[in-house]
Amino acid sequence: xxxxxxxxxxxxxxxxxxxxxxxxxxxxxxxxxxxxxxxxxxxxxxxxxxxxxxxxxxxxxxxxxxxxxxxxxxxxxxxxxxxxxxxxxxxxxxxxxxxxxxxxxxxxxxxxxxxxxxxxxxxxxxxxxxxxxxxxxxxxxxxxxxxxxxxxxxxxxxxxxxxxxxxxxxxxxxxxxxxxxxxxxxxxxxxxxxxxxxxxxxxxxxxxxxxxxxxxxxxxxxxxxxxxxxxxxxxxxxxxxxxxxxxxxxxxxxxxxx
Numbered sequence: 001x002x003x004x005x006x007x008x009x010x011x012x013x014x015x016x017x018x019x020x021x022x023x024x025x026x027x028x029x030x031x032x033x034x035x036x037x038x039x040x041x042x043x044x045x046x047x048x049x050x051x052x053x054x055x056x057x058x059x060x061x062x063x064x065x066x067x068x069x070x071x072x073x074x075x076x077x078x079x080x081x082x083x084x085x086x087x088x089x090x091x092x093x094x095x096x097x098x099x100x101x102x103x104x105x106x107x108x109x110x111x112x113x114x115x116x117x118x119x120x121x122x123x124x125x126x127x128x129x130x131x132x133x134x135x136x137x138x139x140x141x142x143x144x145x146x147x148x149x150x151x152x153x154x155x156x157x158x159x160x161x162x163x164x165x166x167x168x169x170x171x172x173x174x175x176x177x178x179x180x181x182x183x184x185x186x187x188x189x190x191x192x193x194x195x196x197x198x199x200x201x202x203x204x205x206x207x208x209x210x211x212x213x214x215x216x217x218x219x220x221x222x223x224x225x226x227x228x229x230x231x232x233x234x235x236x237x238x239x240x241x242x243x244x245x246x247x248x249x250x251x252x253x254x255x256x257x258x
Contacts (some may be wrong), residue, residue, distance in 0.1 A: 164199035
């Protein structure tokens with residue numbers, strides 16, 4: 001008796017099934033669907049919660065007080081499922097369509113962090129890094145008094161380190177291949193675009209080394225970079241090593257008694 005019953009149940013799952021599944025159409029009001037979505041969210045049933053909140057974002061009128069919360073919990077449900085791209089999109093819709101809501105700055109922070117998490121290391125395509133940067137800059141620019149502004153600035157500094165690292169590694173690649181003109185351009189870009197990063201210091205040190213190569217002989221350029229390095233990093237051991245001042249020419253004739 002049990003086996004035929006189980007077979008019938010499996011065949012019926014596609015319709016109503018022997019086991020009840022979550023169906024957003026079974027709720028007659030937005031409030032009841034929201035409450036059901038919250039219940040699923042608290043239970044950690046992210047798929048069901050996401051279904052409920054996504055439906056609400058489509059059905060609720062623009063001025064409904066539940067709408068920003070629906071976007072917010074949709075984004076949170078997506079995050080908990082590991083769907084960072086979809087989560088970021090949900091948070092961005094909240095900040096774009098309801099910029100005056102109390103959750104708008106939080107949504108920008110979460111969107112930025114979701115995008116940043118998709119850029120797994122500097123050597124990869126920085127597309128998601130640029131998207132993350134946009135959200136953090138929007139937060140700082142639009143909500144300068146937000147308690148999240150300092151955190152957003154910290155995220156921007158971290159991204160700058162990664163952007164700088166990517167360009168620095170490209171410059172080092174060209175330097176190793178003796179494509180010195182390209183290496184110089186990338187080292188300069190690191191210094192210009194990310195001056196507050198440690199990679200800017202390293203790029204300047206490598207610029208000195210490249211400028212001094214006999215095949216180039218850009219001695220004056222090397223000296224200018226060394227002057228800038230000494231001014232910016234007066235106690236740095238690498239700067240003292242690379243930018244050591246040349247000793248006086250011992251072959252120069254000296255005066256009487258010299």
